[in-house]
Amino acid sequence: MTRPISLAWLTTAPMNPVEMIPLARRIGYAGVGLRALPAVPGETLPPLLTDPSFRRQIRDLARQEAIRVTDMEIVRISGNFRAADIEPFLDLCAELSVPHILVAGDDADLSRLASSFADLCTLAAPRGISPALEFMPWTAVRDARTALSVVTTAAADNGTIIVDTLHVARSGTTTNDLRNIPRDRLAYVQICDAPADIPATREGLIHTARQARLLPGDGGIDLPAILASLPPDLPVSVEIPNQAAHIQQGASHWASMAFDATSALLRTGRPT
Incomplete structure (x- = not known):
């Protein structure tokens, strides 16, 4: 089964979307995040x-x-989160016809987090947007399991979950x-x-995830085991930031290598 493959922001960051979108098209990606x-x-971002x-x-x-803009980052839900504060961001996503926004859960009060997520879903729904909660072992x-509990408690029809293979392996998710x-x-x-070895510190986990x-x-x-546990029609985002590879290969070539390796995995069911 052919699945749409999109190029995640971090894979080529901080490449300007003006360059990223034509690059994705040339390589064969169907979308970009x-x-x-x-x-x-203090992160430097394009002025969207x-x-x-x-x-x-x-x-x-x-x-x-x-090329479709498949997702937009990143909404962080902390203890003082107010969904109304990010309405300009939601309007931007609606203007670009973005179907998913990536959400990180930073509020240790999971009941309040679920309520905040529900509020976000309520504002996103009329704009055709599905907030997608990503579980990460340092959040x-x-x-x-925690992500499903939060989204289920929020009880919003458009509330969804992102599965990141790195975070599956690092979090004890089965x-x-x-x-x-x-x-x-x-x-x-x-x-x-x-690498199979899991970093022992929060800083180590974040370093691998981002660089x-x-x-x-x-x-x-x-x-292969992770993909076999997920629906075969689930869209794929290639999120493979690697600072050393950017220096050695260049961000554009790295994005091409990432596409080829991911396509081979999806085609054969195993890494090359």
Whole structure:
């Protein structure tokens, strides 16, 4: 089965979307994920939120290249989160016809987190957007079981979950945990590989996630088992940031290598 493959923001970051979108088209990606809200304070991002002419340029370029903006990053739900504060971000996503927004859960009060997620889903629904909660082992939503609990408690029809193969391997999430997520609660799967050894510190986990992921087949994650536990039609996002590879290969060539390795994995069911 052929599945759409999109190029995640981090794989080529901080490449400007003006370059990223034509690159994705040339390589064979069906879509791109972009970032308009920072993951960390002070992060330099393209002016999607602040420059209407730039937004129009990206919208027109994506249409011209037949590339879909498949997701937009990143909404962080902390204890003082107010969904109304990010309405400009939701409007941006609606303007670009973005179906999913990536959400990180930073509120340790999971009941309040579920309520905040529900509020976000309520504002996103009329805009045709599905908030997608990503479990990450250094956040309050550390594994798939917690993510499913939060999304189920929120009880919003458009609330979904992102499965990242790195976070599956780092969080103790099992293949049964993945199978227990209903299909209508799954947004997409982010694919990468990484060393089998799990970093012992929060800093180590974050370093791998943001700067040192590997191509499928170059690490120790059981990618075939993870993919076999997920629906065969689930869209794929290639999220493989690697700072050293950017220096050695160049971001454009790295994106091509990532596409080829991911395509081979999906085609054969095993890494090359």
